[in-house]
Amino acid sequence: MNALxxxxxxxxxxxxxxxxxxxxxxxxxxxxxxxYGFILVGLIGAIAMGALHEMTFxxxxxxxxxxxxxxxxxxxxQDIAPWASAFWRTVASGMFLxxxxxxxxxxxxxxxxxxxxxxxxxxxxxxxxxxFFVVMGAGLYVIWKA
Numbered sequence: 702m703n704a705l706x707x708x709x710x711x712x713x714x715x716x717x718x719x720x721x722x723x724x725x726x727x728x729x730x731x732x733x734x735x736x737y738g739f740i741l742v743g744l745i746g747a748i749a750m751g752a753l754h755e756m757t758f759x760x761x762x763x764x765x766x767x768x769x770x771x772x773x774x775x776x777x778x779q780d781i782a783p784w785a786s787a788f789w790r791t792v793a794s795g796m797f798l799x800x801x802x803x804x805x806x807x808x809x810x811x812x813x814x815x816x817x818x819x820x821x822x823x824x825x826x827x828x829x830x831x832x833f834f835v836v837m838g839a840g841l842y843v844i845w846k847a
Contacts, residue, residue: 725806728802728806729803729806729807732799732800732802732803732806733803735795735799736796736799736800736803739792739795739796739799740765740766740796742792743764743765743766743792743796744761744765746764746765746789746792747761747762747764747765748761748765750764750783750784751764764784790844790845793844794841794844794845797840797841797844798837798840798841801833801836801837801840802833805829805830805832805833808829809825809826809829812825812829813825
């Protein structure tokens, strides 16, 4: 190879393949986009329902980010039944699970950068997955039973 020829910087799509690392890279991007989608749904719903119930800007934003009926219980909203519907609990569950999975994956990636031993990285994964399931159970309990 002479000095004027350079190696191509990209690998052709036909030779790339789908590895676990590629899947997790895509997972991170998709969960970030999904969180934006859940926020958008929450924001549109909060603006629409806030207009009906004369909510303040702070109450609307609280609802948009975490659609939990507890956010409107302490306000001047008279009827919280529309806020406690299965739709809004599903939206809150989707946002919660998406953000939790995205965050746990981020923790695993960051700790993997600093832990040199394979056993340490495995322990990181085990502990992170255990945390995922404990927090998932507690969060879903709060969303559906609160």
